[in-house]
Amino acid sequence: MDKKIAKKVLSKALATGADLAELYVQDKISRVVQLNYRRVDNVSTTLTYGAGLRLMLGVQQVYGYTSDLSEESLMALADKLAAYFDGKRLLDCGEFKEIKNPETHKPQKEASSLSVADKIAYLKKGEDAIYAESPLIVNATCALVDNDEKVEIFTVTADGARLVRDRRVHIRVVAQAVAAKDGAFEVGFSGPGLSKGAEYLEEVDFVEKAKRAAKTAVALLDAPECPSGVMPVVIGNQFGGVLFHEACGHPLEGTAISHNTSPFAGKLGQKIASDLVTAIDDGTHAHGWGSECFDDEGVASTKNVLIENGVLKNYMVDTFDGRRLGMKPTGACRRESYKYLPTTRMTNTYIAAGKSTPEEIIEATEFGLYCVSFNGGSVDPTTDKFNFTSSETYIIKNGKIDHLVKSPTLTGFGYEILPKIDMVANDCELAAGMCGAASGSVCAAVGQPTLRVSEMTVGGKGETL
């Protein structure tokens, strides 16, 4: 975006008294190669290209977006948004001060250097591994998605005019296996990804991930139903972190806190979890799936300790919600694209490692569930009532992993679960996920070590305990 045009647009937008004006310009290319149904099923490219203009005055904001980036179109949008306020100009748009980008997540090898043929050959190995696992496999989906996004964020506040440029690259490989027997279907899935380039494909063992997905799908076919009731639940590392993401992460976002629609509102400094829980949202994590050098309102990403040894230390805060809260932004204001008004979102959110080993946790559990991985879940931030579905689940008996069961749903209230985390292992790892909320679907990593919740409500179709 030409700085002169940005200056004219923001200047016009500020004419009626807004105290902040921001122009977000996005240029993103997404490439997908997918094998499905034993063939190359999808080779496609999508351009996401447009601008969002945001004005704030106190705790009101107006937003507009367009995919027409001509000066005429942007000036018309500025005019339309400025008309919402009727005051006198408070700010002028001076020269933009460009903030230096540390380029922490720069790829070593551009994903664009990979040909479609290279990608197909890479995925084919995963596809072959899935079908080779069992004749019960009825479909394998293997996909490679890479995004290359460039954003420019021009912002004018009482502190002056600034410009932030950020490039975000993401690469993700997905393996999904569907197994069928006697009319029943089961699914196994793996989808690792990072903010990296083509080099990631050499770092991840895709064939192993694909095999694992196939094994899970096949094994689930003969697995008995999961019992239901209240029981201890050991939750695995990596995508097991969806527990914290759902039960605690969302209710700690500024939007819920600033509107007092979260059970954690007004509880800074209070004990909300067991002593074993330290939780962090870290947008700075090098090459993390949810990392970015600057967030989508141009604030530098931070490593934000949310809970420390069970005590609530901070929230995730963006500029707008920070106005209600009297807090500074933490660099976690995000949006899927220019079509979304940005708001506080998680980046890479995880529970820090503890001192136990995963084996010690299993051994210490006489009877319970071991949820290795999850399909995902959701939460009502107002009540903190959450649910998530386990995708690979075992019964623990007498301190040993006993047998696989079909997927149950775990439910509860986040504020009740956090104090019940009674063992935390030392194997913290993160995993890639897509988080959908008010500002669209964003890349968000979840993570944790293996941990145990002393009791949770488990909904399965088996016997009631």
Place this chain on the structure above:
Amino acid sequence: MDMNKLYKAAAAAGIAPFETRIRKENKITIELFNDVVENYTVAENGSIKVRGLVDGKGGVFSSDRVDDEVIDIAVAAVKDSAEYGQPVDPEFFLGGKDLHYEEVKTFDSKLAEVPATEFIALGKKIAKSSLALDKRIESVNIQVEYDFEETELKNSNGLNVGQKTNYVMIYGSAKAVSGELVESGSYYEILSELGGFDADGFAKKLVADAVDQLGGSSVKSGKYKVVYSPDCVAALLTALKDGFSAFNVEQHISLLEGKIGEQVFSPLFSLEQTPIGNDPFCSAFDSEGVPCKNAMLIDKGVPTGYVYDLDTAKRAGVKSTGNGVLQGGNVRPAVGYTRVVPGDKTLEQLFEQVGDGLYITGLGGIGTGLNPQSGAYSLQASGYLIEKGKRARPVSLITVAGNIMTDFKDVIAVGNDEKKTYYATKTPSVAIKDLSVSGL
């Protein structure tokens, strides 16, 4: 974008036939926190999707950027995509002749003229009314969204069809507090016109959804007769709809493979696809330009047939049913707007018939807890006990586990309380027997 230039560039690159799908969108969104406008969003946006054949293989490209600078990118991307694309019969790019489209009324010119100030006033009225109705309502969020969309589908064989759609969606959420108890509630309506909208009635339903749930607790685990609300029925039907895809049948991943003509579901349960009509989800043509038609999918419990696009129809030796949907890089058959044929019972009569059971009004985790391949689900649920034929205390923290194939076989009554849901299904409440409920 100069469309002639795009078509010429495509032809020069050997892309033939060539298809363009242009979409223009206008949107106004007003979000109120209590009765104060907090966010106001306006948008004028566009996008293009192109599809074409290179040496008989299909390629695609899509972009929000719709200017001349994209032409070369689009042509190159289609060629790249087609190099590894699937063979597509050129005749699937229909010419414009001999196609007869039924009329749909998805655009209301009066609605298009409504100024943003009126939407703001409407939102404020709902918010004020909700806050005044019950002192236990601590806060409300009201969102009023106006959407306009114009789609134009053309191809180099002469196809030229288009449609305009506009609607308003009003969504409210409320927080209710009573002592230590906190509960949230929500309610929404999708409107094709504003005339007749009852803001106070909306507020009552929103407030009731939050306040009536206060103090909800679990129930004893076991088998229950259940009345599912329209939103719950529609959410569960998303998986059943996938079963009608002829493509899924070919791939042996359809729940309905081999079940056409059989009494698979309860005779009380009928499902119709209704692309022709006056609702915002309606469409006169599918992604391939084939005319859409209303048709029974399940007639008194018997699935009547699969849905086809041009490709699967040719393989099956039948005609396309007008269900082609462009998904990713391919057109695949999929069911769009549907309607569960309503029964004649009011909600209260459904409760009476159930006697003792559960009225489920909320299902959580549909995206992850419902397996579209098997139809099995295990979902967080909330609602009310039904005792002696009447709605009783609120119920929370339970999970319901079932399978949509057996659920809709076990239908014992269908209500007459139709609702247009955002799952693209219009449906009443449905009562079923013997659902596994996990609670205490």
